[in-house]
Amino acid sequence: MHGERHDWRKATVGARRSLNYLKKSQEANGLSPEFQFGQALxxxxAVWIGENYPLLKPVLLFFPKGNKRLGLQQLRSVATNGFYTATEARVYLMRILKNEENNAEEALPVVRNLATTFPDNGYFQRFYALLAYDQESFPTANG
Incomplete structure (x- = not known):
């Protein structure tokens, strides 16, 4: 939340505190895909922040190294196999694929799933409409 609001000091302090919980959840990763969600993010x-905010690179030296490819793989796994966090994993996956990875083609099926699963959610519907327009993949209208 603090990172989304660009409050980097609070985001860094919160992330540092959460590392203990992340380490504990790594021990339980084999139990459920839910535990993988935090690790995936x-x-x-951890890599994305260093690439997009070079001034924060010195702060990242105090954190474990990340792996973008592994993070995306884990996020896909949670989005597919998760029970409690699957929807949230799909939301992050669609945002990351579209906005950060510039891969709208791969994001389209994810957002299509969200838009059809949650037809009353305006955010998903808008994201789907924008992505479909961008990809020229217009769904057929029944009516």
Missing amino acids: FNYY
Whole structure:
């Protein structure tokens, strides 16, 4: 939340505190895909922050190294196999694929799933419409 609001000091302090919980959840990763969600976000954003905010690179030296490819793989796994966090994993996956990875083609099926699963969610519907327009993949209208 603090990172989304560009409050980097609070985001850094919160991330540092959460590392203990992340380490504990790594021990339980084999139990459920839900435990992988935090690890996936950490792996992806630990690299992404360094690439997009070079001034924060010295701060990242105090954190474990991340792996963007592994983070995306873990996020896909949670989005597919998760029970409690699958929807949230899909939301992050669609945003990352579209906005950060510039891969709208791969993001389209993810957002299509969200838009059809949650037809009353305006955010998903808008994201799907924009992505479909961008990809020239217009769904057929029944009526």
